[in-house]
Amino acid sequence: MLLPEVLRELPVPWCLSDPVQRRDALERLPATPDQRAVALSALERGLAYTVQLGPYAEDDDMNSYPALNDHFDEAWVFFGRDLTARMPTFRDADRATVVAWLSSIDTELLFGERWAEPPDAVVDDLSRLWANGKAIGLSASAVRWLQAAFRDGDPSEDPALVRDRERFVALLxxxxxxxxxxxxxxxxxxxxxxxxxxxxxxxxxxxxxPALHPKTRAEAAHYREICEDERAAREAQEGGIE
Known part of the structure; x- marks a missing residue:
């Protein structure tokens, strides 16, 4: 299996591999307390997987998948959805399917070379790339869905909304x-x-x-400035009212 059991056991639509299918299904999903609980669980599991990659995993000078060459980097966008179609849910994702898929395509188009059989290093790195992308996508989907649920919900009609929102923010x-x-x-x-x-x-x-990635710190600094402006404006308004 390519993904841990805690992700494989998630219910539909959270376990769907195709992000478009997941998005479309989530648009129809009512933001009830029970559904929010499932979404929060999906988010917690997706984040737990993603943090293991580390803050510097996506730096340009990091080579996280050394067996996937430059030719692959340019061509993958045209191939990724086909592999995902072979593994429509997280539970369907396994190494054997990746090997079978690689054996069925023209690898010269994807890698610029052909093999009698896919090298183990290529299978391993492609499997990790696919799995990491799906876990990251799951978290992003959960964040978007929950953000909308808390934006549109009414605590007077749904008392659990405040508690769930607090858990959401704490997880993030x-x-x-x-x-x-x-x-x-x-x-x-x-x-x-x-x-x-x-x-x-x-x-x-x-x-x-100083322990955080410089780009994470820069983004936080950007929002710090926005918050400073918001607070100054609010305090000025409150002072004027007085």
């Missing part, structure tokens, strides 16, 4: 320092969208933390 805040820097961008923006200048001290702490 816990993960951000450890996420690959590109994957930290979306959660940082979402935290601001839900809290605005109430999160000023949080963004200030992130921006000043």
């Amino acid at each position: 805040k816990s993960a951000i320092p450890r996420l690959p820097w590109r994957e930290a961008m979306q959660p940082i923006g979402v935290i601001w969208s839900l809290g605005h200048d109430r999160e000023l001290e949080y963004f200030a702490a992130l921006a000043d933390d």
Whole structure:
């Protein structure tokens, strides 16, 4: 199997490999307390997988998949969806399917070379690339769906909304320092969208933390400035009212 059991056992639509199919299904999913609980679980599992990649995993000078050459980097966009179609859910994803898929395509178009059989290193790196992308995509889907649920929900009609929102923000805040820097961008923006200048001290702490990736710190500094402006405007307005 390419993904851990905690991701493989997720229900539809969270376990769907195709991001378009997952997006379309999530658009029809009602944001009930039960569905939010499943979404929060999916997010927690996706984030737990993604933080293991490390903050520097996506730096340009990192070669996380050495068996996948430059030719692959340019051609993969035309091939990825076909591999995903062979593994429509996370539970369908396994190494044997990757090997069979590689054996069925013209590898010269994808890698610029042909083999009698796919090298183990290529199978391993392609499997990791696919799996990492799916876990990252799962987290991003959960963040978007939950953000909309909390934006559109009414706590007076749904008392669990406040509790679930607090858990959502806590999950994001816990993960951000450890996420690959590109994957930290979306959660940082979402935290601001839900809290605005109430999160000023949080963004200030992130921006000043020397242990974080420089790009994560820069994004936090950007939102710190926005929060500072928001707080100054609010305080000026409140002072004028007085």
